[in-house]
Amino acid sequence: MEKPSYNTDIVRGFVNWSIIWGLVAVLVGVIVSLQMVNPDLNFPPYLTFGRLRPIHTNAGIYGWGVGFIFATFFYMAQRLCKTPIWSPKLAKFQLWFFNATIIASAVTLLMGFTTSKEYHEMEWPIDLMIIVLWVMFAINIIMTIIKRREEQMYISLWYMMAAIIGIAVLFVVNSAAVPAALFKSYSAYAGTNDANVHWWFGHNAVAMALTAPPLAMFYYFLPKSTGVPIYSHRLSIISFWSLIFMYLWTGAHHLLWTPVPDWVQTLAMAFSVMLIAPSWGSVINGYLSMNGQWHQMRDNYLVKFLILGLTFYGLQTLQGPMQSIRTFSAFIHYTDWVPGHIHMGTMGWVSMIGFACIYYLVPRIYGNEIFSIPLANLHFWLILIGQLIWSISMWVAGVLQAGMWNAMNPDGSLTYTFMETMVEMYPYWWARAIGGLIYLIGVLIFIYNLYMTVQKGKKSSSTLTEAEGRA
Amino acid sequence: MDLASVFYLGVTFGLFAILVGIVLRTYSKKRKETGEAPKYKMLDDD
Ligand code: HEM
Ligand code: HEM
Numbered sequence: 001m002e003k004p005s006y007n008t009d010i011v012r013g014f015v016n017w018s019i020i021w022g023l024v025a026v027l028v029g030v031i032v033s034l035q036m037v038n039p040d041l042n043f044p045p046y047l048t049f050g051r052l053r054p055i056h057t058n059a060g061i062y063g064w065g066v067g068f069i070f071a072t073f074f075y076m077a078q079r080l081c082k083t084p085i086w087s088p089k090l091a092k093f094q095l096w097f098f099n100a101t102i103i104a105s106a107v108t109l110l111m112g113f114t115t116s117k118e119y120h121e122m123e124w125p126i127d128l129m130i131i132v133l134w135v136m137f138a139i140n141i142i143m144t145i146i147k148r149r150e151e152q153m154y155i156s157l158w159y160m161m162a163a164i165i166g167i168a169v170l171f172v173v174n175s176a177a178v179p180a181a182l183f184k185s186y187s188a189y190a191g192t193n194d195a196n197v198h199w200w201f202g203h204n205a206v207a208m209a210l211t212a213p214p215l216a217m218f219y220y221f222l223p224k225s226t227g228v229p230i231y232s233h234r235l236s237i238i239s240f241w242s243l244i245f246m247y248l249w250t251g252a253h254h255l256l257w258t259p260v261p262d263w264v265q266t267l268a269m270a271f272s273v274m275l276i277a278p279s280w281g282s283v284i285n286g287y288l289s290m291n292g293q294w295h296q297m298r299d300n301y302l303v304k305f306l307i308l309g310l311t312f313y314g315l316q317t318l319q320g321p322m323q324s325i326r327t328f329s330a331f332i333h334y335t336d337w338v339p340g341h342i343h344m345g346t347m348g349w350v351s352m353i354g355f356a357c358i359y360y361l362v363p364r365i366y367g368n369e370i371f372s373i374p375l376a377n378l379h380f381w382l383i384l385i386g387q388l389i390w391s392i393s394m395w396v397a398g399v400l401q402a403g404m405w406n407a408m409n410p411d412g413s414l415t416y417t418f419m420e421t422m423v424e425m426y427p428y429w430w431a432r433a434i435g436g437l438i439y440l441i442g443v444l445i446f447i448y449n450l451y452m453t454v455q456k457g458k459k460s461s462s463t464l465t466e467a468e469g470r471a
Numbered sequence: 472m473d474l475a476s477v478f479y480l481g482v483t484f485g486l487f488a489i490l491v492g493i494v495l496r497t498y499s500k501k502r503k504e505t506g507e508a509p510k511y512k513m514l515d516d517d
Contacts, residue, residue, distance in 0.1 A: 006517070079517045154509040220513070229510040234497050237506070241493045245486060 004149075006078045008365045010091040014071035015358055015365070017099055019447060021063025022354070026440050028056040033433040037426060046110050054109050054121045060346060061119065061209060063102050068354045069213045070098065070137065073160055075361060076220050077141050080157050081148030086140050094136045101129045113183040117198050119205055120174055123183045127175045134171065138164045155236040159216035162244055166208035174201035192259050200251035207247040210345060211313075214353040215282055218310060221353075221360050222289060225302040231288035239281030246271050246278060253324035256333065265326070272324030279317035286310045301376045305356035308384065312348030316341070331406070336425065337398025340391040347387040347439060355379070355446060362450050368457030375449040382442030389435030397428035 035041045035049045042048045078085055085091055105122045114121040122130070141164055145157060174197060176188035187194050219236060223229050230236060252260055252268035286307070290296070296303040319341055322328050332338065363370050370376065404424065407415035472480075497506060 080513060150512065152505070152509045152512070154513045156513075223510070223514055227514070229514055232507070233510040234503075234506040237497050238494055241490060245490050 004078070004082055004084050007074070007085045007088045007091070010085065010088060010095065011071050011075045011361060012365050013092070013095045014067055014074065015361055017095065018064055018067025018071055018354075019358065019450070021059050021067050021102060023443060023447065025056055025059035025064050026436075026443050028052055028059060030433065030436045030440050032056055033429065033436045037429045037433060045112065051110055051112060054114065055106055057119065058105055058109070058121065059102070061205075062105070064354065065209060065350055067098070068357060069163070069209070070094070071361065072217050072357050073141055073213070076156055076216065077144045077160065080150065080154050080220070081144050082150045083144060083147050086143035086147060090136055090140050094133065094140070097129070097133050097136070101126065101133055104129060108183060115177070115185065115187070117174070117187070119202055120198070124175070124177055124179050124185045125182065130171065131175070134168055138168060154219075155233060155240060156216040156220040158237070158240050159212045159219070162240070163208045163212040163216070166204065166212065170201045170204050170208065174198060195255055195258065196252060196260055196264065199254040202254060203251040204247060206345075207243075210350050211243075214309070214313070214350050217353050217357050218282075218286060218306060221302070221357055222286065222306050225300060225306065225356070225360060226290070226293050226296055228289065228293055231285050231291065235281055235285050239278045239285065242281070243275070243278035246275050250275065250324070253329070256324070256326050256329040269324050269326060273321045276317060276321050280314065283310055283314040283317070301373055301380060302356050302360055304380055305352050305359070309349050309352030309356065312344050312352065316345045316349055319344070331402045332398055335398035335401040336394045336428065337402070340394030340398060343387065343394070344391045347383070347390060351383070355383070358450070362453055363457070363460055366454050366457070367460060368453050369460040371449050371452035371457045375445055379442045379446045379449065382445065383439050386435045386437070386439030386442060389438065390432050393428045393431035393435065397425055400424060
């Protein structure tokens with residue numbers, strides 16, 4: 001089969017912009033963590049914790065996460081389908097529209113416009129922009145898959161399709177609202193129904209944006225990095241379908257002990273525990289793919305990022321089901337334990353996979369060898385240490401907080417006032433800010449390494465064709 | 472049990488039946504080779 005000419009320009013564009021938004025996310029993350037230990041760092045009205053926090057979460061998930069989803073999906077789809085991207089022009093327009101959407105989101109959030117629904121804070125005009133953006137992306141990838149010259153579909157393509165269709169459905173359903181003004185709307189759902197729909201969206205956003213895409217990337221970039229196929233393609237297919245069958249029922253684990261009907265909570269709890277199986281199906285598949293290759297953990301920095309990322313996924317999908325059990329939830333819900341869980345997922349699993357993909361892609365799309373492997377290793381250790389400090393300090397803080405909230409005197413009164421429990425958190429919030437700073441330094445080293453790769457990296461003979469011959 | 476509950480139960484069992492069908496199909500002896508083929512193919516030179 002004659003080799004198709006793949007489009008690398010668009011991959012470059014999304015790689016570059018996702019890194020920029022990733023830096024913004026981490027930088028603002030550090031700022032909000034410092035605001036929590038020092039309230040004087042709040043500068044009203046724009047630069048307060050309340051306005052910066054959603055900028056951090058949205059820049060993290062949608063700017064960085066979805067940004068590198070766009071980059072890697074365009075890269076993987078072309079190669080797995082052995083056909084160029086269906087419409088390069090549409091993809092190019094999508095890049096600009098993506099940045100416009102992120103900027104519009106940031107500006108309106110800073111101005112204080114918000115639906116107040118977490119991970120869906122943007123008001124209806126921006127929702128419309130997001131829908132247009134996603135439709136463009138979906139058409140391009142789905143058409144590329146339809147036009148493929150490879151009959152069978154590799155597992156990554158399944159996860160990609162699930163993410164594309166899943167996010168579209170979730171987002172549209174959760175967007176339903178009645179506009180009252182240009183930047184004000186009221187949800188189409190009321191009361192507990194609203195909460196239920198919102199967390200159905202919220203948790204499945206975790207599934208479709210922070211689980212399925214990184215898995216698609218892991219299944220693609222691990223074998224590409226080690227040169228050895230995954231352990232079992234059939235196991236990956238079974239894990240995929242069972243994940244898809246189970247995830248949609250779990251949203252209400254965010255609403256345990258609330259007025260949402262009991263049976264809905266129990267259903268979510270049961271399906272969350274069942275989710276361990278498909279999640280670990282992928283984790284075990286990943287580990288077994290390293291059979292006879294474990295030495296690559298020492299020799300190949302890409303493998304280090306990928307396997308550590310997968311390990312965080314494994315831990316995340318054991319901790320998550322635990323949190324979904326009513327009694328456990330009663331203890332840790334509303335405490336700092338939960339951000340610890342989230343950041344093991346975002347800073348550990350999602351970002352580690354993102355870093356690995358970008359390290360893999362940059363030499364191939366720019367035709368230069370990576371500038372410095374020791375710097376890539378340093379980056380690895382800094383983000384690992386930063387992330388561990390971040391999450392572990394929050395888990396300890398969460399247990400302490402829960403213990404203090406629950407402590408009672410013999411007469412039944414509370415032992416501690418809420419203020420006392422807050423004061424106890426300060427050392428842990430400091431630890432988190434320091435962990436965040438270490439992580440930020442790691443990210444800056446990553447960016448420097450990539451910048452030098454593009455500017456001064458040695459031309460690589462094996463990757464030259466891809467980057468220059470067929471842009 | 473009202474009609475709606477019977478319907479939901481039916482959908483649930485239907486979904487499980489589809490999942491079991493997928494598992495059996497994927498792991499059938501006949502499909503062993505084709506089922507594993509994509510993992511080798513994806514390693515082809517890009
Ligand atoms: C088997 C898989 C998982 C289960 C069952 C699970 C379960 C949970 C539960 C029960 C909560 C709510 C905690 C609380 O507020 O009391 C939660 C929160 C969260 N989880 Fe997971 N989790 C899983 C995997 C993941 C993964 C892979 C990520 C990826 C980053 C992730 C990201 C999040 C986020 C962002 C939240 C915060 C939602 C909020 O703002 O309240 N989870 N998870
Ligand atoms: C140095 C890196 C980071 C730092 C210092 C940081 C810091 C923070 C802080 C202080 C909060 C507020 C927690 C609270 O309200 O108690 C937060 C929330 C959050 N961050 Fe980060 N973050 C970092 C990286 C990331 C990344 C890379 C992502 C996404 C890819 C992310 C996603 C989130 C999410 C989803 C929440 C909401 C948590 C919740 O609802 O409990 N963070 N972050």
